Amino acid sequence: MTGVSKQTRSERLAALTAGIFRIVEEKKVLLRAPTASTRVAMLACHRWQLTKAVCNYRWFIKSALAPCVRVTETSGQAAALIAAVDAVHDLLSGYVLHWSNGDNTARWPDYQAAATATLDDIATRVRRISDASAVLLPETVAPDGAAPRGPLDRVIRTTTSVHE
Incomplete structure (x- = not known):
């Protein structure tokens, strides 16, 4: 098996997309559990894992599609995808900002509904972005020196080790 840095851009896109979907599905399972309102720390851990992902x-999308922005026939599509991924980031940032403050157990019904809706929205948007990006990405190996999975893998590692 080759290292992650030897993946093609399409393979890396698929791996990053799958990672987001895995976190979304794990959190949705937790949200549906009968004891979910008592596991706020675990839900917060998933919130930060999703932020990292x-x-x-x-x-990755911005760095992989940047060359496409300079190519006339794909510049509009690439710029739209970069704007779409920025919008996903903004959606998640707003969600994290709102739900990282306060007692989510006390406002459980609102939190559960907002979390589920946000997770569904993120998954839908990421699916669209990934599908459209796959068409534009050249089938080349990711450039040497690129972070194995992204710039935050080394930064947030310790904040995702919350266990109950």
């Missing part, structure tokens, strides 16, 4: 995905 979306930031890495955003970094």
